[in-house]
Amino acid sequence: MRKLFFLLSSVFLFAENNQTKSIEAAKKIALVASTEYLKVLKNAMKSHLMEKGPKGAIDYCNKNAYPLTMKTSVKLSRKLHVRLKLKRISFKNRNVADYPNATDVPILKELSKTDPKHPKMYVKEYPTRIDVYQPIYVQKICLRCHGKHLNKDVVKELDKYYENDKARGYKVGDFRGAVVVTIDKKSLEKYLHNQ
Numbered sequence: 001m002r003k004l005f006f007l008l009s010s011v012f013l014f015a016e017n018n019q020t021k022s023i024e025a026a027k028k029i030a031l032v033a034s035t036e037y038l039k040v041l042k043n044a045m046k047s048h049l050m051e052k053g054p055k056g057a058i059d060y061c062n063k064n065a066y067p068l069t070m071k072t073s074v075k076l077s078r079k080l081h082v083r084l085k086l087k088r089i090s091f092k093n094r095n096v097a098d099y100p101n102a103t104d105v106p107i108l109k110e111l112s113k114t115d116p117k118h119p120k121m122y123v124k125e126y127p128t129r130i131d132v133y134q135p136i137y138v139q140k141i142c143l144r145c146h147g148k149h150l151n152k153d154v155v156k157e158l159d160k161y162y163e164n165d166k167a168r169g170y171k172v173g174d175f176r177g178a179v180v181v182t183i184d185k186k187s188l189e190k191y192l193h194n195q
């Protein structure tokens with residue numbers, strides 16, 4: 001009986017240990033992925049802003065934010081050796097598709113209360129996937145299209161694409177939303193096994 005208990009508890013400990021390992025690995029991978037993804041978006045937005053001005057950059061973001069997100073998910077899955085998917089969510093969103101879903105809402109609420117000086121990550125585990133949430137804060141350059149005092153050409157262009165644009169009136173340091181990195185658990189286990 002004691003032997004069985006010992007055996008069972010060590011199996012349990014082993015499973016628990018593996019689970020912690022997966023979560024830790026998911027956090028590390030998600031940090032790399034979300035940082036890279038935000039860099040890709042910012043660089044694309046900045047180069048269009050410089051070459052074509054705010055009108056061209058808004059047109060670019062409208063047509064490319066989604067395809068670029070899909071492309072970056074595929075690229076980073078290959079680079080980091082796990083199947084992952086990226087998305088951006090916000091309560092004060094511009095694109096209607098970026099509003100958080102029912103499972104995102106409570107986590108985004110928690111994240112919105114964290115201090116921008118000490119950004120925090122949230123992790124939620126499901127049977128087949130791990131979702132990692134990374135907060136996004138407003139920087140100076142973002143104000144050109146998300147700030148309080150928008151240029152009238154910017155307003156005109158935004159109104160053209162977004163009927164119910166809630167992503168205006170932000171200040172530097174405001175909580176803007178989050179990047180969600182969804183990691184497929186099977187591919188993560190395979191990756192850890194091959195380490």
Ligand code: HEC
Binds near residue numbers: 062090096139141176
């Ligand atoms: C040239 C204008 C422009 C600038 C500058 C800009 N954005 Fe945006 N942003 C947009 C547009 C347009 C969308 C909607 C894209 C779409 O339709 O998918 C958007 C969408 C977003 C979203 C997705 C959530 C939502 O509201 O739909 C986030 C998050 C975001 N921007 C953050 C930022 C941050 C952070 C910065 C600064 C680093 C920034 N943006 C700078 C134009 C801009």
